[in-house]
Amino acid sequence: MSAPLLSVSGLTKHFPLKGGLFGRSTGTVRAVDGITFDVAEGETLGIVGESGCGKSTTARLLVDLITPDSGSIRLGGKEIGPDLSVRDLRRQVQMVFQDSYASLNPRLTMEDAISFGPMVGGMAGNKAVALARDLLARVGLDPSRFAGRYPHELSGGQRQRVNIARALAFSPKIVVLDEAVSALDKSVEAQVLNLLADLKAELGLTYIFISHDLNVVRYMSDRVMVMYLGQVAEIGPVEALYAAPAHPYSQALLAAMPSMDPDRRTMEAPLAGDPPNPINPPSGCRFHTRCRLADTVCSKGDPGLYVMPEAGHLAACHIHVPGSGHRDATSRAGVTA
Amino acid sequence: MSASLVELENLTVRFHGERTVHAVNGVSFTLKAGETLGILGESGSGKSVTLKTLLRLLPENRTEIGGGVRVDGTDILKLEGRALADHRGGTASMIFQDPMLALDPVYTIGEQIAEAVIRHEGVSSAEGMARALDMLTRVRIPSPERRLKAYPHEMSGGMRQRAMIALALACRPKLLLADEPTTALDATVQIQILILLRDLQREFGMGMIFVTHDIGVAVEVSDRVAVMYAGEIVETGSVRDLIRDPRHPYTKGLLAANLHGAVKGARLHAIPGAPPALAEVPKACSFAPRCPVKVSGCDNNRPPSVVLGEARQVRCILAVPAP
Ligand SMILES: Nc1ncnc2c1ncn2[C@@H]1O[C@H](COP(=O)(O)OP(=O)(O)OP(=O)(O)O)[C@@H](O)[C@H]1O
Ligand SMILES: Nc1ncnc2c1ncn2[C@@H]1O[C@H](COP(=O)(O)OP(=O)(O)O)[C@@H](O)[C@H]1O
Ligand code: SF4
Ligand SMILES: [Mg+2]
Ligand SMILES: [Mg+2]
Numbered sequence: 001m002s003a004p005l006l007s008v009s010g011l012t013k014h015f016p017l018k019g020g021l022f023g024r025s026t027g028t029v030r031a032v033d034g035i036t037f038d039v040a041e042g043e044t045l046g047i048v049g050e051s052g053c054g055k056s057t058t059a060r061l062l063v064d065l066i067t068p069d070s071g072s073i074r075l076g077g078k079e080i081g082p083d084l085s086v087r088d089l090r091r092q093v094q095m096v097f098q099d100s101y102a103s104l105n106p107r108l109t110m111e112d113a114i115s116f117g118p119m120v121g122g123m124a125g126n127k128a129v130a131l132a133r134d135l136l137a138r139v140g141l142d143p144s145r146f147a148g149r150y151p152h153e154l155s156g157g158q159r160q161r162v163n164i165a166r167a168l169a170f171s172p173k174i175v176v177l178d179e180a181v182s183a184l185d186k187s188v189e190a191q192v193l194n195l196l197a198d199l200k201a202e203l204g205l206t207y208i209f210i211s212h213d214l215n216v217v218r219y220m221s222d223r224v225m226v227m228y229l230g231q232v233a234e235i236g237p238v239e240a241l242y243a244a245p246a247h248p249y250s251q252a253l254l255a256a257m258p259s260m261d262p263d264r265r266t267m268e269a270p271l272a273g274d275p276p277n278p279i280n281p282p283s284g285c286r287f288h289t290r291c292r293l294a295d296t297v298c299s300k301g302d303p304g305l306y307v308m309p310e311a312g313h314l315a316a317c318h319i320h321v322p323g324s325g326h327r328d329a330t331s332r333a334g335v336t337a
Numbered sequence: 338m339s340a341s342l343v344e345l346e347n348l349t350v351r352f353h354g355e356r357t358v359h360a361v362n363g364v365s366f367t368l369k370a371g372e373t374l375g376i377l378g379e380s381g382s383g384k385s386v387t388l389k390t391l392l393r394l395l396p397e398n399r400t401e402i403g404g405g406v407r408v409d410g411t412d413i414l415k416l417e418g419r420a421l422a423d424h425r426g427g428t429a430s431m432i433f434q435d436p437m438l439a440l441d442p443v444y445t446i447g448e449q450i451a452e453a454v455i456r457h458e459g460v461s462s463a464e465g466m467a468r469a470l471d472m473l474t475r476v477r478i479p480s481p482e483r484r485l486k487a488y489p490h491e492m493s494g495g496m497r498q499r500a501m502i503a504l505a506l507a508c509r510p511k512l513l514l515a516d517e518p519t520t521a522l523d524a525t526v527q528i529q530i531l532i533l534l535r536d537l538q539r540e541f542g543m544g545m546i547f548v549t550h551d552i553g554v555a556v557e558v559s560d561r562v563a564v565m566y567a568g569e570i571v572e573t574g575s576v577r578d579l580i581r582d583p584r585h586p587y588t589k590g591l592l593a594a595n596l597h598g599a600v601k602g603a604r605l606h607a608i609p610g611a612p613p614a615l616a617e618v619p620k621a622c623s624f625a626p627r628c629p630v631k632v633s634g635c636d637n638n639r640p641p642s643v644v645l646g647e648a649r650q651v652r653c654i655l656a657v658p659a660p
Contacts, residue, residue: 050523155611185379186550190594190607197604212524215596219605239601256524258531258553260597262576265557269529273479274493 003077004038005206006062006093006174011035011071013057017279030278031057033230034071036305039174044200044207046221046238048214048253050275053227055210059178062208063095075173091121094167098179100159104151110136111147114166121170128169135165138202139195157188161195168199176208181216193220214257218242223312226250229278229286232305236313246308246315249287285318297325342512342544343368343391346405350386350568353399359615360386362568362623363404365642370511373538373545375559375576377552377591381612383568384548388514391546392425409511426505427457429512434520436501440489446473446500447485450507457508472503475540476533495526499533506537513538515547519554531557552595556580561648564588567613567623570642574649584651587624622653630655 012034017027032054039045047055060066062073064086075092078084097103104113114135115128123131133143139161151159160180167175177196181189193216199205209220217224218238225235226247234247245251252270259265271290276282282289288298297318305314306321318326343366350361361383368374376384389395390406393413406413409428416424433439441449450472451465460468466485473481476499489497498518505513515534519527535558538545547558555562556576563573564585572585580597583589590608592598599605610627613619622628625635634654643656 050525157611186594187379187590187608188611190605191609194604194607214524215599219596219599219601253525256528258524258528258551258557260553260556260580262556262580265535266528266532269525269532271525272529274495274526275523 005041005076006039007074007077008038008062009036009072009074011058011061011073012069013061013066014069027279030230030281032061032068033278033281035227035230035232037225037232037235039206039208041173041206042200042204043222044209044220046217046224047208047210047227048212048217048224049227049233050253051212052275052277054230054278055227056178057230058227059095059176059208059210062174062176063093064090065095091170092172093174093176094170094172095176095178096160096163096167096180098182100156100163100183101151103163104159106151109148109150110141110154110162111143113151113162114169117166118169131169132165135168136162138168138199139165140191141165155188157184157192160184160192164192164195164199168203171203172205174206174208176210178210179212180209182211182213189216196220214242214254226253229276229281231286232314232316233287234313234315234317235305236308236310236315240310240313246313246320247287247317248291248293248319250315252290285316287317293319293328295326295328340369341367341407342370342372342409343546344405344407345387345391346407347403348387348390348406349401349403350383350390350395351401351403352395353401356616359618360568361390362619364565364568364570365404366563366570366573368512368544368546370544371538371542372561373535373547373559375555375562376546376548376565377550377555377562378548378565379550379591379612381615382565384565385516386568387565388431388516388546388548391512391514392429392431393421394425394431423457426453426510427508428510429514430505430508430510431514431516432498432501432505432518434517436497437489439501439504440497442489445486445488446492446503450504453504454507468507469503472507473500475506475537476500476503478503494522495529498522498526498530502530502534502537506541506543509541511543513543513545515545517549520549520551527554528557534558552580552592552597564591567619568615569619569623569652570650571624571652572650574645578646578649584645584656585624585653586628586630586655590627590629 013032015029015031016025017029061068073080075084080089111132114132118128133147136143136146141161181192211217221238224238224241226233228249233249245254255270284299284301285303288294303316303318303321305316307314318324319328345364345366348361348364352358378384447469450469454460454465454468470481473484478484478499519530549555559576562576562579563570566587572588583592593606608627613623622635622640625631640652640654642650642652643658644650646659
């Protein structure tokens with residue numbers, strides 16, 4: 001098997017919690033706490049989890065909007081820092097955000113918004129403008145109508161197309177889409193999803209697709225990563241994971257999706273209460289405070305990611321760790337990662 | 338004489354200002370006591386305006402309302418003063434996506450609920466507080482006695498949503514208007530709130546109109562669903578009929594866009610284009626510019642509402658009426 005395009009290892013980002021007098025630090029938000037995953041060239045990795053679990057922080061680490069406290073990111077086998085400059089990372093990994101309005105400068109026309117980045121990167125003005133018009137056409141916006149428009153003259157779906165075009169202007173290898181379609185109406189969202197699929201095929205892109213919409217993630221992704229309180233709870237091929245989620249948290253998350261069958265409505269909520277915040281995460285398995293299968297071992301030790309029988313499927317739950325001491329452990333044992 | 342809790346007859350709502358917005362263009366439906374109607378539609382289709390009309394929450398000076406609106410036998414458009422105040426929060430009440438639209442940040446949850454009960458029912462403050470405690474228990478807020486004394490900002494998102502529901506239901510309204518109350522929540526919390534609303538609706542025997550843009554959410558709570566597009570209801574039916582056998586091309590498109598039956602790797606049947614600007618009264622089918630099965634007649638007249646069966650109607654000239 002060839003080396004993954006992107007390889008993330010032990011990535012960690014903590015934020016000091018400021019408060020009280022003189023803004024002294026009163027704690028630490030463990031937003032991303034030692035996550036490890038790979039992304040192969042040409043695939044789409046979905047990331048799901050409740051709000052605050054660290055999805056956006058992971059995205060911002062990947063595009064170097066924030067600097068990790070520890071851990072490494074490798075792109076094409078080269079480690080960012082020692083082997084590859086942050087500038088290269090920023091060019092090759094681009095991001096599209098949820099809020100299409102906030103990410104566009106209100107005083108720049110669409111043509112200028114798209115050509116700005118490449119020009120700063122040294123591209124000649126006329127070439128950058130030609131590129132911008134080409135990209136507008138690519139994302140389905142006729143340049144003769146849209147090139148001269150300002151953000152307020154576009155609909156949400158059109159602005160999101162421009163944001164995608166802007167990300168593509170750097171000819172990135174990877175595009176990180178953080179809730180990029182979440183603010184759109186369903187009919188427009190479907191148009192943008194089709195566009196993303198077309199661009200991926202045409203340009204050989206690799207996507208990291210973050211969304212709270214589990215239906216959309218299933219449709220878009222080859223593999224999916226489930227995060228809980230800054231850690232990876234489970235990662236695996238999307239169909240295998242949706243059909244038989246191994247981690248009790250993934251099971252609950254999927255069971256919380258509204259039913260589309262009026263004769264089989266959801267009768268009981270799979271989880272009680274709100275998602276906890278990552279300020280003082282629980283000991284051992286972070287999910288043990290909400291897990292209906294928790295045993296004594298769960299609050300004591302971190303289960304770590306274990307390999308499930310299916311290739312590429314890993315879950316962090318004591319049930320899958322042979323000899324972990326969890327009462328259900330033996331029956332469903334996997335192998336150490 | 339009528340057995341309906343809500344009767345909307347050809348409702349039109351226009352906003353006057355720099356530009357006139359034709360937000361609601363002839364909406365009719367009825368709701369029986371104890372029934373839940375889901376209103377499904379995309380942004381700007383007129384869902385919130387329809388709900389606000391039922392509580393008369395729209396700005397009086399700029400809004401032109403036509404047609405008939407009756408709730409529990411009362412003509413809502415004629416209400417004034419004390420009768421209007423009694424209607425709001427008494428007969429009918431509303432919950433929102435953002436609970437801070439309903440909750441006051443400077444009073445405790447207990448004070449707010451008690452105050453509403455005292456205002457509407459003239460009970461003592463002790464009785465008001467007792468009702469508040471009862472309501473917090475019913476919406477399953479943990480340690481309700483303690484939460485009576487909590488301020489909204491001291492609660493988590495899901496808890497605030499529950500507190501808003503407690504306030505809305507404190508005076509036992511006959512009609513609950515729910516405007517996307519779970520849209521901003523995590524799916525894990527959303528399902529808790531949907532189940533809670535379903536249970537309370539049954540327990541109190543309320544009628545409920547639940548607005549959402551999420552078909553799955555509509556399926557979880559509704560008996561019947563009305564699909565809105567550009568200020569009109571384009572299709573109504575039981576939630577079963579609508580999901581299994583959508584008839585209006587827009588409803589079909591919406592189901593496809595919700596990835597209902599989507600095949601991985603296959604293109605989505607996305608509806609092209611965007612909804613109309615609502616600058617004028619529709620003279621033709623509002624969906625025609627985006628419709629994949631449009632025929633020449635679609636541009637000429639407004640399609641009639643075709644009755645397909647009991648409680649099932651479609652506004653499309655291609656629909657075949659029930660024999
Ligand atoms: N007070 C107002 N003044 C002027 N126009 C308004 C007012 N309220 C709503 N509108 C317009 O009426 C139309 C319908 O709005 P409405 O709020 O009912 O949409 P909605 O279906 O609830 O959408 P969403 O899903 O975004 O909440 C929109 O075009 C909106 O801009
Ligand atoms: N700049 C920051 N300063 C302090 N805390 C932050 C910052 N960014 C994110 N967080 C916190 O880190 C956690 C993870 O946030 P985020 O990655 O945005 O989650 P998600 O995108 O999964 O909802 C949250 O508790 C959030 O409040
Ligand atoms: S390790 Fe224990 S608490 Fe964590 S998910 Fe597994 S069973 Fe539940
Ligand atoms: Mg986020
Ligand atoms: Mg609305």
